[in-house]
Amino acid sequence: MLTSSPVRASGPRRLLTAVAATAMALTLAACGSSSSASTSSGGTTATRTVATAHGKVSVPAHPLRIVSVHSWATESLFDLGLKPVGVENGGETYVPPRYLKRWKATPKVTTGADIDYEEIAKLRPDLIVGVDVPYLSKAYRKLSAIAPTTFAPFKDTATWSAYPDATAQFVNRTSQLAALKRKYDDRIAAVRMTYGTELADARWDVIQGGFDNGNYWIYGAESPVGAILTELGVRFASATASVAKGDTKSVSYERADLLKDADYVVYYTNNDGSPANNIQKLFALQAFKNLPVTKSHHLVGTSDFLPGSYSDAIGVIDSLEKALHT
Template identity: 90%
Template sequence: MPYLSKAYKKLSAIAPTTFAPFKDTATWSAYPDATARFVNRTAQLAAMKRKYKGRIAAVRKTYGSKLANARWDVIQGGFDNGNYWIYSAESPVGAILTELGVRFASVAKGGTKSVSYERADLLKDADYVVYYTNNDGSPANNIQKLFALQAFKDLQVAKSHHLVGTSDFLPCSYSDAIGVIDSLEKALHT
């Protein structure tokens, strides 16, 4: 991964290592593609891609109108002190949602941004909010600070309980991407 470039020498002393041929702005699917080529598992990658595309098609068929008619935001907390992040369609999770046919809320259309927790009002147009969870399902990266604010609790998305947590928020594989789809499908089913 590009952000591990300083660790390359140390890592390559431990095991066979390659530097992935993409930039930090690469799509999430560049990671499994590069990994499959490196370990000579392109046939297995092709099978995972088919499974992923099948899940996209199945969820679109079942929930297509619900996905397209609702407005969606994607958030994550914690990187900036006192701020949370709102992600756009160009983010890894946003790209998966785009393939599912969602319509993003107005705030997500301006690109990824870091905003103060006090700006819960920016999510007022969202019918659903996707956020990052730990593996145990608890909110990750301090996003619970946002959820605890009365301004957030007063939003329709919070009152409707349309908060969609996923531990696969930062997909680096097709299994992770399928995990995102599964989380959305579960939320839409209830």
């Protein structure tokens, strides 16, 4: 799955965290495309023109050697049935389990802002995809000198789905995207039908361990997880409800009391299920242990906290449904 939201870890996810603290939700303008054909020494190769964060770019109609320099793009490539020849290294512990085997098997070409241009060139990509976060935006010219480079706009007015939607446009997999959207919509409808009353009656907060010293982060209703909860028809507890649009709230670990009216708290986990990004500092406090949500065992962990794909978003729904069923 982000990104709008902080990152999953070191590398692109971790660096994005600092940027995303003020750019919470994830949307972008629709990426249109047109088709044409170009002639090279090897013959005629079909191309398409797609809209990107850096303007219109001519790309192969059916790219075969794709390098992804951002985890959100990587996850959508996997979702769309593609096998990139190179991907980012954002930290193994932050890769959702469904992608882990494929991610491990793919050469790594970046570690955060440290981009190995030589390694990317050796992979002979015919397309480079990513998200226009600041460190990648700075690298755009060097990357586009290697191969056509398409970045999804990184905006603070977005929804998480903007990124998989853009990636699908870049790689010409819109029919596969439509199937993923239908699957997501069907899961939303099924969970609402089964748990509609519980979802509407309970109050939900969304948090993760922060990268501010001594603080954790409270996410708003328009954060990636918040947006999915909204589609499910939940009520937000006061902490999440008080966060301004497109923002997060950084508060001291000592302020566990801010979660006092939550019936459920959603938080970020590593892919092994352990608490991510120091949120265990909050969990260890007696004040947190005394909260009604803790005593009722309604802490909902998910490794898909920062969804970069439709499968990630469905993973969030699965985690919430499991908590409601328990």
